[in-house]
Amino acid sequence: EAGVTQSPRYAVLQEGQAVSFWCDPISGHDTLYWYQQPRDQGPQLLVYFRDEAVIDNSQLPSDRFSAVRPKGTNSTLKIQSAKQGDTATYLCASRQDWGTTTLYFGAGTRLSVL
């Protein structure tokens, strides 16, 4: 069974540039999460979906970040105008159903904003 796939693996930008991250969850997983992980810190939730619906985006900087999951499968996270403070690894995770099920992570996209 294929795992969670993320692309690109790395991105390097100048401040003010835009970037998109793509995530393909495990087939059949209805819940998808995006986390931001600054260097040497734990993952911090940005947004999560059940199917195509946003369940919680309260930690997403809405003025520059957006996330969609239009068909309830793949998802895209976009940063409209990157800042140096956005430098981090962006992790996508998926799980099946609720509650006690395991969260499966992709390898992440490492973003550097110069």
Added chain:
Amino acid sequence: GDSVTQMQGQVTLSEDDFLFINCTYSTTWYPTLFWYVQYPGEGPQLLLKVTTANNKGISRGFEATYDKGTTSFHLQKASVQESDSAVYYCVLGDRSSNTNKVVFGTGTRLQVLP
């Protein structure tokens, strides 16, 4: 709000030493507690989970139990190996509501010296 606290940021041991990592949690949910492990350049992966207080989770020589009375969750291993060097995250999940939120602790970096 819902939170997880890991006080041990870094633990350094020698091979065959005993490992004990603790975390405390705060929630109004009925929690499931997880330990995730993250190796360099990879996303976190599940080590083990415990869905019921005072039950024990066991995986790869690691054991964990959570105490509802003290709201603590600990991870232990009798004899660590150099290959156990990684970052360990205590993670709080909800097994009863419709929010399906997952909260990570700040992580404990384990270094095992040969």
